Amino acid sequence: MLHQKPRRRCEGTAMGAIILDLLPGLGIGPFSLGMPISEAFSQIEKQPNIYDVVHVKYYDEEPLKMDIVISFPDHGFHLCFDPWSQRLRLIEIYDVKRLQMRYSTSLIGGPATLATFIAVYALFGPTYPGVYDGERGVYTLFYPGLSFAFPIPSQYTECCHNGGVELPLEFPDGTTPVTCRVSIYDSSSGKKVGVGSLMDKASAPPLPVGSIYMEEVHVKLGEELFFTVGTQLIPFGASPQDVWTELGRPCGIHQKQVDQMVIHSASDLRPRTTVCGDYFYNYFTRGLDILFDGQTQKIKKFVLHTNYPGHADFNSYAKCNFVIYGSDCRQSLFSALRYFNCIFFYKLEIH
Structure with a gap:
């Protein structure tokens, strides 16, 4: 294309x-x-x-x-x-x-x-x-x-x-x-x-030692993210302070918007956008968004971006090189999902 x-x-x-x-x-x-x-x-x-x-x-x-x-x-x-x-x-x-x-x-x-x-x-x-x-x-x-x-x-x-x-x-x-x-x-x-x-x-030259670009991020479903280069561990339920300590200042912070269909009349069906209390930390250079619950101030969702060409978010995020593990097993699901995720998923949302 x-x-x-x-x-x-x-x-x-x-x-x-x-x-x-x-x-x-x-x-x-x-x-x-x-x-x-x-x-x-x-x-x-x-x-x-x-x-x-x-x-x-x-x-x-x-x-x-x-x-x-x-x-x-x-x-x-x-x-x-x-x-x-x-x-x-x-x-x-x-x-x-x-x-x-x-x-x-x-x-x-x-x-x-x-x-x-x-x-x-x-x-x-x-x-x-x-x-x-x-x-x-x-x-x-x-x-x-x-x-x-x-x-x-x-x-x-x-x-x-x-x-x-x-x-x-x-x-x-x-x-x-x-x-x-x-x-x-x-x-x-x-x-x-x-x-x-x-x-x-032709192949790209080796990355510098310690580079976090294409760093493997181990995803343990329902539990945590582990960043293999810096050895940071971010579990579900962590606070904003925990995330700042491990990953540093986010590139951006924005409130989550929710689209709601409000019926005004039989002929007027228009989507309306409202802002809820939840908010995101955006780490564009890591290909990562973290959603916090606005009431508890705890992590409730991770969003991992693949930087898929053609998607509206293309070039907004670096590609996140994630590896998926099941919560009840030690064996990586990566070999089965590596190709599948990158082709069919623009981003992976983990709740």
Whole structure:
């Protein structure tokens, strides 16, 4: 499913005119490998004059099967997020003429500076011979955390067979291929990432030690939540003071609203919203809401959010990585529910 978030283009903002700093193995411009999707959206919102046309793509039938992709068609690149962790795993520049990249003090790409094989080799230095994909007619040159794909004309495919390529690549007629795709990926695992099936090898870098992003939250039905990184334990019946002590200040607090159908006349059926005494603590960065009873001041419900693409709450909460346990057994129900919950539940409410 394709979603487009249109914004009005400001005068003087030309397509493909932006310059982004290229950091091999780390990212490009404000987008860093491993960043959560919410941080990427935050960067986009900070620069609406630049990122004024944004497409968000995902597979709504099986959202864990394919990446969540944020695409910038005016600038010829997109961000690929792992569907489970929702962290940036791969950056691809698929139209190099639309985006100018700055590496150190030099520029490459864009409408004026062609990213030819010789230009790439001169800027990034010598490297090992690349890989030729005869089926696609593409030769990929690899650097740590960075790869360049070059289309090879059919009359010159013999130049690339059997690893006999002399670098930098130049054809017998004196021409050199121009980059058709640039991939930026984490190189800590030693993998090489390029076009086609090689693209699937990209993965987000490891999280920093102590990070609470995608922290496992163990849910014991009817009893408690346990946060595995910080070892906090929040049981049903806990007070607001208990929660502040364990999880810190909430990101927000709001009163619960209740929709009631009030009949005013036979032809006037209008929903009315009233405010009850119950209230929520919102922990957006943990993907968690906690509901307190307005009379007893005790926890009566937990709401765990999956940050499901397409839902109204998408990008309001980080994804909560919860594991469900039955109240009368020690065995986790996670393996059976992990796939099911993330596909069919926008949020899980535990009373």
